[in-house]
Structure formats: C-alpha cells, structure tokens
Amino acid sequence: MTEIVKIVKVGGTAVPMRGNDIDTDRIIPARYLKEVTFARMGDYPFFDERFDASGKKKDHPFNDPEYQGASVLFVNKNFGCGSSREHAPQALYRFGIKAIVGESFAAIFAGNCTMMGLPTVTATHDEVALMMKTVEENPKTKFTVDIETKTICFDDKRIAIDLPETYRSALTSGCWDSTALLRANLDQVKKTAAKLPYIGGFAN
Amino acid sequence: MAGRTLYDKIWESHSVGVLPTGQTQLFIGLHLIHEITTAPAFDMLREKGMDVAFLERTFATVDHIVPTDIRTRPFLDPEAEELTQALEKNVKQFGVEFFGLDSMNQGIVHVIGPQLGLTQPGMTLACGDSHTSTHGAFGTLAFGIGTSQVRDVLATQTLAMDKLKVRRINVNGALGTGVYAKDVILSIIRKLGVSGGKGFAYEYGGAVIDRMNMEERMTLCNMSIEGGALVGYVNPDQTTFDYLKGRRYVPSGAAFDRAVNYWKSVASDSAAIYDDVINMEGKDIEPTVTWGINPGQSVGISERLPIPDEYADPDGARKAYEHMGWQPGAPILGTPIDVAFIGSCTNSRMTDFRAAAKIAQGRKVKAGIRALVVPGSAEVKKLAEAEGLHEVFKQAGFQWREAGCSMCLAMNPDKLNGREICASSSNRNFIGRQGSPQGRTLLMSPAMVAAAALNGKVVDVRQYE
Numbered sequence: 001m002t003e004i005v006k007i008v009k010v011g012g013t014a015v016p017m018r019g020n021d022i023d024t025d026r027i028i029p030a031r032y033l034k035e036v037t038f039a040r041m042g043d044y045p046f047f048d049e050r051f052d053a054s055g056k057k058k059d060h061p062f063n064d065p066e067y068q069g070a071s072v073l074f075v076n077k078n079f080g081c082g083s084s085r086e087h088a089p090q091a092l093y094r095f096g097i098k099a100i101v102g103e104s105f106a107a108i109f110a111g112n113c114t115m116m117g118l119p120t121v122t123a124t125h126d127e128v129a130l131m132m133k134t135v136e137e138n139p140k141t142k143f144t145v146d147i148e149t150k151t152i153c154f155d156d157k158r159i160a161i162d163l164p165e166t167y168r169s170a171l172t173s174g175c176w177d178s179t180a181l182l183r184a185n186l187d188q189v190k191k192t193a194a195k196l197p198y199i200g201g202f203a204n
Numbered sequence: 205m206a207g208r209t210l211y212d213k214i215w216e217s218h219s220v221g222v223l224p225t226g227q228t229q230l231f232i233g234l235h236l237i238h239e240i241t242t243a244p245a246f247d248m249l250r251e252k253g254m255d256v257a258f259l260e261r262t263f264a265t266v267d268h269i270v271p272t273d274i275r276t277r278p279f280l281d282p283e284a285e286e287l288t289q290a291l292e293k294n295v296k297q298f299g300v301e302f303f304g305l306d307s308m309n310q311g312i313v314h315v316i317g318p319q320l321g322l323t324q325p326g327m328t329l330a331c332g333d334s335h336t337s338t339h340g341a342f343g344t345l346a347f348g349i350g351t352s353q354v355r356d357v358l359a360t361q362t363l364a365m366d367k368l369k370v371r372r373i374n375v376n377g378a379l380g381t382g383v384y385a386k387d388v389i390l391s392i393i394r395k396l397g398v399s400g401g402k403g404f405a406y407e408y409g410g411a412v413i414d415r416m417n418m419e420e421r422m423t424l425c426n427m428s429i430e431g432g433a434l435v436g437y438v439n440p441d442q443t444t445f446d447y448l449k450g451r452r453y454v455p456s457g458a459a460f461d462r463a464v465n466y467w468k469s470v471a472s473d474s475a476a477i478y479d480d481v482i483n484m485e486g487k488d489i490e491p492t493v494t495w496g497i498n499p500g501q502s503v504g505i506s507e508r509l510p511i512p513d514e515y516a517d518p519d520g521a522r523k524a525y526e527h528m529g530w531q532p533g534a535p536i537l538g539t540p541i542d543v544a545f546i547g548s549c550t551n552s553r554m555t556d557f558r559a560a561a562k563i564a565q566g567r568k569v570k571a572g573i574r575a576l577v578v579p580g581s582a583e584v585k586k587l588a589e590a591e592g593l594h595e596v597f598k599q600a601g602f603q604w605r606e607a608g609c610s611m612c613l614a615m616n617p618d619k620l621n622g623r624e625i626c627a628s629s630s631n632r633n634f635i636g637r638q639g640s641p642q643g644r645t646l647l648m649s650p651a652m653v654a655a656a657a658l659n660g661k662v663v664d665v666r667q668y669e
Contacts, residue, residue, distance in 0.1 A: 106432065
C-alpha cells in the first residue's frame with residue numbers, strides 16, 4: 001500500500017520565469033526524452049536557455065545564485081503548452097520546484113503536475129506581476145502556498161489563488177496518485193465497457 | 205430534451221462513475237502506446253505487481269526515436285537503442301500487440317491507428333502524445349496524456365478527467381485553390397490563440413469541413429492542441445464510414461452495418477447546445493505561414509509581419525523576433541529557407557504527398573536546399589511508391605525516407621543545424637523544436653513546403669495552380 005501524502009501547504013523562496021506560452025520543448029529539450037527513467041530530469045530544465053553549445057552558463061533565472069533553492073516558480077500565461085511530455089514537470093520538480101503559480105497553465109501540463117503532487121495555481125495578471133517583482137527585488141522572500149485555503153502569503157501580504165476544485169481535492173486528500181482510486185472500481189469499469197457496442201466487435 | 209453534442213454522448217456512455225475528488229472516471233476504448241512516454245509507466249506497473257487491465261484494447265508501435273534512413277540494429281544512437289529495447293521488452297512481458305520496426309504496420313501512432321481501423325467513431329482513445337487529438341477526425345474523443353496517465357490507462361483502462369465545454373467552429377463556404385486543411389487550422393489558431401481552447405473541446409463543422417476527406421480532417425484535428433484544446437473532433441459522416449469500410453480492425457458484413465448505426469447515433473444532434481460558436485469563411489483563408497515561435501504567430505502569404513506594439517501579445521512578438529531575426533513589417537513572401545520537411549503526424553499521408561508531388565513534378569529542388577519527404581507509416585510509403593510519388597520526389601531532389609516522426613521533434617538523427625530555417629509541414633515552431641537551439645521553423649502546408657523547396661524561399665503555392 002502506497003503511503004498517502006496530502007499536499008496542503010508548500011513554502012519557500014521563489015524563482016520568476018517571465019513570458020507567455022512557455023512550451024514544454026523549452027522546459028525540456030526532446031533529446032532528454034530518450035532516457036529510460038525520469039531519474040536525471042532534474043539536471044535538464046530549460047537546458048538550452050541555461051547553457052550555450054560549449055556548456056557555459058548563460059543568464060537565466062534557473063542559473064542565478066540568488067534563486068538557488070527556490071521551491072515556488074512564478075510564471076505568466078499558458079505555461080507548459082505543447083508536448084504532453086511529463087518529463088517537463090518531472091524536470092522542474094526534481095530541480096526543486098514544489099509549486100507553480102501563474103496566470104494560466106496548458107491543460108495537459110496542469111494535469112501531469114497534479115498527478116505528480118505538484119500544484120499549479122493561478123492568480124491574476126497584476127498579482128503575478130507583483131509577486132515576480134517582489135522576488136526579483138528580494139529573492140529571500142518566503143512564500144507560502146496554501147492549497148487548502150487557496151491563498152498565498154508573503155511578507156505581510158495575502159493573495160487569493162485558484163485551482164480547479166477537483167485538483168484541490170486530489171492534492172489535499174492525498175488522492176493525486178490516482179491509480180489506486182481508479183483500480184478500486186475495476187468491476188464497474190468492466191460493466192461500463194460491456195455496454196459499449198464496439199467492445200464486443202458489434203457482434204449483436 | 206435538449207440536443208446533445210458528440211462530446212456529451214461519448215462522455216456519458218464511457219463514464220464509470222464520479223471519484224471522491226469530483227473527477228469522472230472515464231473508460232478508454234483504445235490505448236495507443238509508443239516508445240517515448242511509456243517506460244516509467246511500465247516500471248510502475250511492475251513495481252505494484254499489476255497487469256495491463258485491457259490488453260485487447262492496447263496497441264504499440266515505435267515512431268519518435270526511429271531513424272528514417274539507416275535502421276540497422278543496434279541503432280547508431282545507443283540511447284535510441286536502449287529506449288526501443290525497453291519498449292520491446294515491455295510489450296513482450298505484458299503481452300501487448302506491437303507493430304515493431306519490421307512490421308508493415310509500423311508508423312507514427314496517429315497515422316497507423318486510423319489506417320488499421322483501430323480508431324473508430326463513438327470511442328474514447330488515449331495516447332501519451334499531445335497530438336492524439338488527430339483521431340478526433342473520426343468522431344472519437346481522443347486525449348493526449350502524460351506518463352502517469354499512461355500508467356492509469358494501462359492499469360485500469362480509465363482516466364480521472366474533468367468535463368470540458370464544447371466550442372463549435374464552423375468553416376463555411378469553400379476554400380480557394382492552393383488552400384489546404386493545414387491553412388484552415390493555422391488560421392483557426394491564429395484567430396483564437398494558442399491558449400484560446402483551454403477548457404474546451406473543439407467541434408469542427410461547416411461546408412469546408414464536410415467536404416474534407418479523412419486525411420484532411422486528421423490534419424485539422426491534429427493541431428487542436430496547438431490552439432490549447434485538449435480534444436478536437438469532426439462528427440462522423442458517410443466520408444468517415446467509407447474510409448473505415450474494409451480496414452483490418454473494422455467489423456464486416458452485418459456487424460459493419462450495426463457499427464455504422466452506432467457511429468451515426470453518436471454525432472451531435474442538429475439541436476445540440478454549444479458553450480460557444482465561432483464562424484469563419486473558407487474564402488478568407490490564404491496559404492498560411494508561421495513567422496514566430498508558436499503556431500498562433502502566423503500570417504497569410506500576402507501579408508506583412510506584424511508590428512509588436514500592434515500585436516495582441518507585444519512581448520511574445522518581441523521574443524519571437526529576437527529568435528527569428530526578421531524585421532517587423534517585412535513580407536513573409538521571399539523569406540529564405542535552408543531545409544524543407546514534408547512529414548509528421550500532421551501531414552505525412554497520401555493526400556499530403558499527392559499535393560506536394562503535384563508541385564514537385566518535373567521540377568528541381570533549389571541547389572543547396574536539404575529536402576526530405578518522410579512517410580507517416582510503412583503503409584503510406586508502400587501506397588506512395590505504388591503511385592510512383594517517390595520517383596517524383598527523388599527526381600526533384602527530395603530524399604525519400606522510412607516511416608517515423610523524423611524532423612518534427614529532434615529525437616532521431618533528422619535535425620536542423622545552427623541557425624537553419626526550415627519550411628516544415630509539421631505542427632510546432634517552438635524554439636529548439638527541430639533539434640537546434642538556434643534553428644527556425646516556418647509551418648505551412650505540404651504543397652507550400654514543396655514550393656519553398658523549389659525556390660529556396662517562401663513563395664505562394666498558387667503560382668503553380
């Protein structure tokens with residue numbers, strides 16, 4: 001039996017990653033998808049933006065010593081669009097990111113994150129801008145993302161955040177790893193399947 | 205009772221129940237798997253001592269990582285060899301039907317599903333690839349999923365899902381000469397944005413869609429995800445039934461008639477209620493080319509590139525110009541290219557190759573241009589060769605390859621180098637997508653790619669029509 005891990009609060013320092021429509025090819029270049037496991041993905045987030053062809057570090061928030069150890073990632077609109085590769089959230093998570101706060105997320109990406117226990121929560125454009133500015137001015141600022149109460153706290157501020165109720169429920173009840181939940185209903189699954197005409201090859 | 209959409213009907217008949225999280229447990233009628241997103245999912249099954257719950261609804265192939273030229277094993281790339289072997293081991297151990305490298309049915313997962321008749325109307329379908337929306341062309345609810353979800357489908361043949369809203373997109377009237385399904389979907393994404401489809405299933409309809417053949421509808425549905433819509437579909441009609449008849453996994457005789465009755469029954473009711481309706485006119489669509497770093501950044505061939513300050517997302521436009529190196533306000537016409545790629549799950553089928561071959565026939569690829577034609581499946585390759593299309597391409601100076609994803613995504617030896625500019629019939633122009641962090645991609649129809657290859661620059665394909 002897998003241990004149930006409830007994800008209610010995530011906290012720590014943060015890193016801002018500015019720009020709309022940051023796709024999963026940028027988050028993790030496809031060549032790293034050739035690896036058989038996710039084990040090394042934490043070495044690769046934004047690899048081609050962080051390193052030049054000779055391996056020399058470029059200016060990038062993920063390289064910046066000021067943001068070392070960050071566990072909250074701030075992003076803008078439609079983060080994680082494109083390829084369904086779960087390697088993208090795996091890379092961020094294994095790098096140390098434990099919550100992503102943005103204006104909006106692409107559908108497959110947000111689903112993948114939730115199933116790994118990595119919350120993706122939204123705030124308004126102005127609030128995200130304020131939090132990005134705060135962390136850029138003072139990278140030591142500590143943020144607490146509370147999934148239960150749907151708030152994010154930092155300094156003396158408290159901002160409302162949002163996420164789909166089904167995701168909130170899955171994370172806070174520890175049901176985000178859905179296999180056991182789904183597997184419990186296998187008899188009902190078989191009954192549903194039996195009613196679909198194509199399952200029997202339209203035999204009658 | 206209010207009219208229902210195809211989405212409503214399939215959702216209802218495939219719902220197993222509501223989970224404690226509030227999500228619906230949805231039965232998945234067909235699970236297609238490939239080498240890239242499955243290895244950790246099989247590992248988890250082994251770890252938990254689980255079997256594949258519905259083996260007879262699970263099919264595998266190799267597409268993303270396979271070389272399209274030299275395919276001798278072991279592959280030259282040891283990582284590609286290892287990942288391919290992992291899939292081969294997994295399908296053998298778990299007993300999954302597998303269309304491997306030496307199978308006549310090998311190919312891009314979104315090409316072989318329809319070609320074998322595995323993809324059928326009124327079905328739910330999942331695959332660990334975002335372009336799974338392709339199968340929606342058949343009136344199938346097809347979901348692109350991540351690896352944890354692949355694990356769930358293997359272990360339970362179900363997914364935990366939230367219901368989407370449905371947006372009907374009508375493309376009315378008719379398309380002009382030289383305008384293809386690719387131009388239609390690029391225009392839709394341009395109009396609605398790359399995140400405009402978030403939370404929606406896209407239902408495509410109208411006279412232009414009604415007249416499309418199945419391969420054109422696949423091109424259309426394929427890029428739904430580029431518009432942010434997880435699902436895109438076309439209601440099944442006689443064109444769909446005619447395509448399916450006689451295919452390997454489609455029932456025959458009286459069972460086929462029963463199948464057609466079921467397929468007809470799942471189409472959206474004429475009085476169906478939609479959450480949103482968009483109307484476009486086919487005559488307004490030109491041959492379309494992307495200029496930026498996402499598929500929504502496109503222009504008609506006669507237009508000029510946008511001025512960032514006048515663009516919907518000025519920062520996004522500036523970032524695109526920074527990467528691509530163009531001048532705002534310049535025409536797209538005449539943009540030089542280095543590479544021409546015809547292939548990918550978007551455009552690697554017979555309709556695409558016939559359109560491109562018509563342009564290439566009796567002409568030559570411009571000196572210095574690297575040009576590739578890569579069939580979507582071994583079957584497409586065979587059919588194209590039977591029609592002599594490979595000779596048309598080869599005589600024009602295109603390379604003719606084996607089936608695979610090829611230069612769409614930089615996981616196999618087909619890649620851009622340095623700052624090369626590629627006229628590509630694929631689906632993504634993201635930075636680095638085609639294998640070079642500095643590489644540049646211009647998305648367009650296969651006929652437009654062929655025309656660009658002949659001229660070494662972006663031209664209007666209508667000059668050949």
